[in-house]
Amino acid sequence: MSTVAAGTPCWTDLATPDLEAARRFYPELFGWTGRIAPEPEAAGYTTFRKDGRAVAGAGPPAGPDQVPVWSTYVATDDADLVTVRVEAAGGQVLVTPFDVLDAGRMAVFADPAGAVFSVWQPMRMPGAELLDAPGAMCWNELVSPDPEGAKAFYELVFGWHPEDRPVTGYDHTGWRCGARIVAGMLTPPGDDPAAGRPAYWSVFFAVADVDAAAARATTLGGTVGTPPGDTPLGRLTTLHDPQGARFSLLQAGTGRAGRPS
Template identity: 55%
Template sequence: MSVAAAGVPAWVDLGTSDLPGAIRFYGELFGWSAQPPDDPDAEGYTLFSKDDKLVAGAGSVSTGGQPPTWTTYIGTLDAQASAKLVESAGGTVLMPPFDVLDRGRAAVFTDPAGASFAVWQPLSMAGAELANVPGSLCWNELTTRDPEGAKEFYGTVFDWETRDTPFPPIMYTEWLVEQQPVAGMMPMVGDDWPADLPAHWMVYFAVNDCDATAEHAAALGGTVSVPPTDLPHGRFAVLNDPQGAFFSVIRIAGD
């Protein structure tokens, strides 16, 4: 399924308090090349590429007190219509639809549990050009304390269906478009989730070696929040970059 399809995560970008530092960190960690903007209206927004294909973006945090974070953008045919659906389903419009130069239209929301996400209506830029290979996005996952409410909300906004799989002690959910998994959902159950940790969307980048990537991230000034751990689908770790933005890496089983 194309990453630019409606209802499918199409793009991720980083809002950071230190754009030059983030460019250095992710360039070293994933082998990304940075493409500085050639348009002053882009306000420094930088595109990352891998093997000459777009994989992600990064820009400076624009509002005071906003923590550095990765944002998931889900493809849409109409950002304005998506905003109306978000509001009707009980979500909040943080940034109403706006033009991103000639590349597309975006909007930023929170779901009823407070998890922030965005939509991308493509124009000249469809979204990521590389996915599911080392050094690129391979999965997006909602982590929430209200999985049943999330099913209703995202089903309304994106027409997502769900498939639940027992993963003791929780039930893991896959979001489906045309019966194909496009993202996941992890309920925040148990003592592993700090009470002050809000609902959020996690981004996963594929790597060749989870342990080596975690070590490399720490050597570059990042931190390892969840050490390399085996899952049925691969070995993963949760990392924080030097500015505090969290993300996950995974070596997919069989790769």
């Protein structure tokens, strides 16, 4: 079982109005198995496993207006302290820290540009037990129209140090936490459809073959947002599951599938 260091993305889960559909789609796509939490207060929250190790979760939306979405959780030793830092840095506290049974303590925030993210303070559940391997989360990236504001915000909140990296046609930043690059940030150019939209965090899963996985997703009822292609991150594609939740696939063994140093 791995324990992810504080300041590092450690977990992802899906908020969806159709848990039954998610329990069919993602195991067929990634080879996951699912375990439904037995506690009534967990509302059917499902932990997905790959080769017996926890990799992601899925649960009902927080409210009737929440769109299906994959969320990024960053590990922390103190969710309450992060809350203070988020407020001081100009972010929003969407959900104040609370204990998730005996699994851990979490909170939900939005950065000044509107990108929503969560923190996870582990107790019984440390976060993902498998990362950077086929069928597991391998990268997390902020897409933001305000890179300078994001650099200031995340450095204050998590101590991340931004490192600008040239990418043809885009402004790309790596977030360094200690000795490692733990996540990234992409600023779309003005002619990109994402330009001017609210900021968001994207979740990437590693797969052995991006093209085959994208084709498989479409047969399962998903749709392709960005067709498979080679990028400085590696070969990737962006998909939507049958309920509309966006996620990306990154080919294992290429680019940054596996956070680089």
